[in-house]
Amino acid sequence: MTAVFKDHASDRQVKVKWWSSRVAIYAALILWAVICLFPIYWTLTTSFKLAPDVMRGNMIPFVDFTPKWKGWESLGFSPRLIGEVSTVREEFLKRFWNSAIVAVSASTLAVVLGSLAAYGLSRFGYRFGFMRNSDISFFFLSQMILPPVVLALPFLVLYRSLDLLDSRVGLILLYTLMVLPIVIWIMRDQFQGIPVELEEAALVDGLGIWGAFCQIVLPIALPGMVAAFILSLVLCWNEYFFAALLTSTDAKTLPVMVASQTGSQGINWWSMAALSSAAILPLVIVAIFLEKYIIKGMAAGAVK
Amino acid sequence: MSTQGDLLHTVTADTISTRRRRMGRAMVWGTVALTATLATLQFAHDAGTLGWGFDNWRPVLYAYLLWATALCAAQVIVHGERGKRALFVLPAALFVISLVVFPLLFALYISFTDWNLASLSGPQPNGWDNMRQMWGDAFYWNALKNMVYYVAAVSVEYVIAFGLALLLNAQIRARKFFRIVFLLPLMLSPVAVSWMVGKSMLEVRFGPISRVVREMGFEPSFFGSPEMARFMIMAMDAWTFIPFMMIMLLAGLQALPREVIEASKVDGASGWQSFKEVIFPLMLPVSVTAIVIRIIFKLKLADIIINVTSGGPGGATDSVTSFIFREYRDRSNVGYGTLLAMIYLILIILFITALLKVVSRWMERPA
Numbered sequence: 001m002t003a004v005f006k007d008h009a010s011d012r013q014v015k016v017k018w019w020s021s022r023v024a025i026y027a028a029l030i031l032w033a034v035i036c037l038f039p040i041y042w043t044l045t046t047s048f049k050l051a052p053d054v055m056r057g058n059m060i061p062f063v064d065f066t067p068k069w070k071g072w073e074s075l076g077f078s079p080r081l082i083g084e085v086s087t088v089r090e091e092f093l094k095r096f097w098n099s100a101i102v103a104v105s106a107s108t109l110a111v112v113l114g115s116l117a118a119y120g121l122s123r124f125g126y127r128f129g130f131m132r133n134s135d136i137s138f139f140f141l142s143q144m145i146l147p148p149v150v151l152a153l154p155f156l157v158l159y160r161s162l163d164l165l166d167s168r169v170g171l172i173l174l175y176t177l178m179v180l181p182i183v184i185w186i187m188r189d190q191f192q193g194i195p196v197e198l199e200e201a202a203l204v205d206g207l208g209i210w211g212a213f214c215q216i217v218l219p220i221a222l223p224g225m226v227a228a229f230i231l232s233l234v235l236c237w238n239e240y241f242f243a244a245l246l247t248s249t250d251a252k253t254l255p256v257m258v259a260s261q262t263g264s265q266g267i268n269w270w271s272m273a274a275l276s277s278a279a280i281l282p283l284v285i286v287a288i289f290l291e292k293y294i295i296k297g298m299a300a301g302a303v304k
Numbered sequence: 305m306s307t308q309g310d311l312l313h314t315v316t317a318d319t320i321s322t323r324r325r326r327m328g329r330a331m332v333w334g335t336v337a338l339t340a341t342l343a344t345l346q347f348a349h350d351a352g353t354l355g356w357g358f359d360n361w362r363p364v365l366y367a368y369l370l371w372a373t374a375l376c377a378a379q380v381i382v383h384g385e386r387g388k389r390a391l392f393v394l395p396a397a398l399f400v401i402s403l404v405v406f407p408l409l410f411a412l413y414i415s416f417t418d419w420n421l422a423s424l425s426g427p428q429p430n431g432w433d434n435m436r437q438m439w440g441d442a443f444y445w446n447a448l449k450n451m452v453y454y455v456a457a458v459s460v461e462y463v464i465a466f467g468l469a470l471l472l473n474a475q476i477r478a479r480k481f482f483r484i485v486f487l488l489p490l491m492l493s494p495v496a497v498s499w500m501v502g503k504s505m506l507e508v509r510f511g512p513i514s515r516v517v518r519e520m521g522f523e524p525s526f527f528g529s530p531e532m533a534r535f536m537i538m539a540m541d542a543w544t545f546i547p548f549m550m551i552m553l554l555a556g557l558q559a560l561p562r563e564v565i566e567a568s569k570v571d572g573a574s575g576w577q578s579f580k581e582v583i584f585p586l587m588l589p590v591s592v593t594a595i596v597i598r599i600i601f602k603l604k605l606a607d608i609i610i611n612v613t614s615g616g617p618g619g620a621t622d623s624v625t626s627f628i629f630r631e632y633r634d635r636s637n638v639g640y641g642t643l644l645a646m647i648y649l650i651l652i653i654l655f656i657t658a659l660l661k662v663v664s665r666w667m668e669r670p671a
Binding site: 025026028029032033035036037039040042043046054055057059113114116117119120121122123124125126128136139140143144145146147148149150151152153154155156157158161162163173174176177180184196199200203208209210213234237238240241244245254255256258259269272273276279280283284286287288291294295298299 | 361
């Protein structure tokens with residue numbers, strides 16, 4: 001703003017205009033922040049409520065109602081139960097563990113496969129039948145439009161004959177397939193930003209192409225890989241459709257557990273709220289601390 | 305796989321003996337033979353002509369994996385340095401081909417059978433019966449029609465997301481805080497969202513939103529009428545996915561050349577004018593990318609519908625995916641469900657191709 005003299009009438013007008021735009025911007029920001037945060041706040045507080053609190057619509061802990069551990073007790077997590085053996089907690093931890101293993105392995109596999117492919121496609125010219133580089137890239141990226149439902153039923157039958165139904169390996173394979181195009185998309189963008197001269201120098205110094213890739217290119221592309229990894233992690237952790245169809249007891253993941261509880265328990269709100277909170281908490285923490293990478297991952301490829 | 309037009313040139317002088325070359329080829333064909341033999345045996349076992357065999361197809365899978373490894377190794381053995389390049393793309397290509405192309409071919413076969421997992425007889429080809437059944441299936445057409453509504457909702461999401469991106473790009477304090485908060489809904493699993501919002505906050509008796517609606521003097525009923533239920537599903541899905549578009553648009557805004565916007569200010573453009581004449585046209589490529597990707601995600605919409613309304617009332621909120629999900633869940637009708645999914649895939653491919661064509665033609669036109 002160019003207002004230098006603060007006492008003139010026209011300057012004061014500029015100031016009013018500036019202030020009103022400030023107020024409008026912050027009002028809009030705060031409104032949307034409330035829209036984003038309220039469901040999370042509601043779920044977290046509800047997990048500490050008892051039935052009467054829910055029915056009376058009490059909102060603020062310690063003012064409207066006294067927080068109770070009842071909801072978390074139904075998961076086996078409360079100061080009273082934490083030392084004891086609890087079957088519900090074991091059940092929950094098993095699902096949690098399944099989700100974690102599946103999401104982490106699938107993301108790792110996708111990042112490894114995807115980075116290699118993206119690097120190859122960004123550096124060398126391939127010919128496979130009639131397919132050139134751009135066709136191969138398109139082939140990989142076009143997997144993104146494949147709706148899961150097309151693969152779900154054939155996989156159900158295939159996994160049954162391969163004895164992979166209700167196993168983590170089966171889920172890992174499918175999740176890798178699901179996030180691979182996204183990883184390739186992000187990583188291609190990353191590798192294209194790295195100058196070829198770096199690798200040429202490495203080749204002159206006597207490294208092979210794989211040596212140059214591992215020692216020179218990988219460290220530079222690491223932030224991009226982390227971004228792709230975290231984005232895949234989020235997608236895999238939240239995946240419900242395949243997990244609901246392909247798992248039943250052993251490999252059931254957290255979203256399936258949450259979904260199966262919504263149907264059966266009716267109005268048992270505190271335990272549902274505790275379960276939902278526990279299911280979303282890891283990713284909320286990831287979002288808070290690794291927000292930079294998530295944004296980087298999604299921004300890559302959007303801007304050319 | 306031969307290479308040409310490399311960006312990274314390498315000069316290699318490989319001397320590969322014929323013995324080494326022969327060994328590489330032998331590895332590949334040996335594993336092919338092993339896989340084929342095992343598969344034939346297993347087929348015979350399943351058909352009942354062969355008494356002994358394995359319980360399942362696992363051994364065939366292992367043989368297949370062995371073949372894939374041998375194929376990758378053979379690239380280096382046979383082609384030397386040149387083969388090492390192929391090794392970058394080959395694993396991912398093999399992975400995708402074996403997990404997409406084979407199942408798709410298999411799906412094509414299933415979709416012309418009357419396979420019902422609940423029946424004991426196994427698959428029987430039934431020609432065009434599934435197709436005829438689909439033609440008369442009002443629920444499927446209804447689900448397709450709903451998908452049109454759902455995809456149309458992307459336009460509203462785009463407007464909101466653009467607005468939020470502009471807000472975040474303005475001169476504000478605590479930008480990082482707002483960015484994290486705005487990003488949070490994307491992190492939550494749709495299943496958790498369907499409970500948190502769909503089942504508890506919108507609960508008719510005690511939900512906080514119902515309470516507000518009642519205060520205002522209306523009787524809350526969010527999933528009673530078809531239009532309202534569809535709108536609620538759209539709103540929940542938008543809530544989760546607006547951050548996704550917002551971040552892409554924000555990245556686009558931050559990459560805009562600052563000089564151009566300042567120049568428009570110097571020329572006396574008001575805020576709205578500089579948005580309409582400068583920022584929005586410059587943002588078109590990013591917007592198109594964001595919208596296309598969002599539409600692709602939208603076409604997979606299912607989790608929230610399955611968990612909140614399971615298609616009700618009367619199929620008004622069904623997406624194609626959730627409809628097929630129930631077709632399998634309630635009736636175990638694999639054959640018919642797969643046909644519906646295949647038709648859906650064809651429609652999607654046609655739609656996305658047409659969309660990309662229109663977009664690219666429209667973008668090339670001088671503005």
